[in-house]
Amino acid sequence: MNPILVTGARGQVGVEVCEKLLILGYKVIACGHSDLDITSENEVSSLFESTPISLVINCAAYTAVDKAEDEEKAAYAVNALGPKNLALECKERDIPLIHISTDYVYDNGKTGLHTENEGTGTRCVYGKTKLFGERFILDSGVRAVILRASWIFGRYGKNFVKAMANLAASRDSLKVVCDEFGNPTPARALADDICYIADSILNDSCTDFGVYNYCGYPSIVRNDFARVILDKAREIGMLSHDVEVHPITSEEFGAKAKRPADSRMNSDKFANTFRRDLPDWRLYLEETLRGL
Structure with a gap:
């Protein structure tokens, strides 16, 4: 069987995906940005022309949400044009594609649990560019599974869990927003399920292509999520003092990008x-936490 191409292979989900695929016995072409610039149509086309590929898993993304407000072109290139380039090459060669999107497409004013059938909407550049990526993939006609994941954290890379633990190590109080409601999602679990889908596709037992929500449970407010993280850090001996979490609003926090409230x-x-x-x-x- 031809190898599986994993883009964004050095990110927190990409590393987990590559590890799992190798355990399952698959050959993997693991590409970080320095190996393959997915925003370059020529680079993507050249790779597909020269390398036999059985399936593509796109874990590449521009995820600096606030920075994206000032770097819209860069975010659009990675989150929209990159998936478009991959999708068009996959469509031409009948190669299936698995792509990671985001819960930020649900900043549409609705509250409660969002479903795939409702309309999307987003107020920040990151969310808009990820939504463009989804639409380019769907418009291409490629056989694709798009997973909208939320609040991803894991052993590799940067994430909210590690940030809270790092800040708490030298402070006795933290200010965390109290008006963002969502679902934390473990990167390793997401990777395991991506690889399960990949295995199903390659063994011809998956025909259910389309857009899916994917997240961990239970739902939680951001400041309460921070409290659970710090409780666990104390429990395993990684934090030796109490840290008080002070709730503040998103407006008070002053982040540049407008994130979904729910x-x-x-x-x-x-x-x-x-x-x-x-x-x-x-x-x-x-x-x-031990990944720190």
Whole structure:
């Protein structure tokens, strides 16, 4: 079987995906930005012309949400044009594609659990560029599974869990927003399920292409998420003092990008289609903290 191409292979999900694929016995072409610039149509085309590929997993993304407000062209290139380039090459060669999107497409004013059937909307550059990426993939006609994931954290790379632990190490109080409601998602669980889908596609047992919500459970408010993280850090001996979490509003925090106030997702479509249990994110905190 031809190898699987993994883009964004040095990111927190990409590393996990590559590790899992190798454990499953697949050959992997692991590409970070320095190996393959997915924003370059010529580079992508050249790779596909010279290398036999059985499936593409796109983990590449511009994820600096606030920075994207000042670097819209760069965010658009990675989050929109990159997926477009991959999708068009995959379509031409009948290669299936798995792509990671975001819960930020649900900043549409609705509250409660969002489903794939409702309209999308977003107020920040990051969300808009990710939504463009989704649309380019769907418009290409490629056989694709798009997973809208939220609040990803894991052993590799930068994420909210590590940031809270690092800040708490030298402080006795933290200010964390109290008006963002969502679902933390463990990178390793996401990677395991991506690889399950990949395996199903390559063994011709998956025909359910389309857009799916994917997230951990339970839902939680951002400042309470911080408290759970710090409690776990104390429990495993990584934090020796108490740290008080002070709730503040997003407006008070002053972030440049407008994030969704309620991006909780209903992932029943994913669970029922692929017959997979969604992860309890609390079970992945310790391994993430020890990743520091």
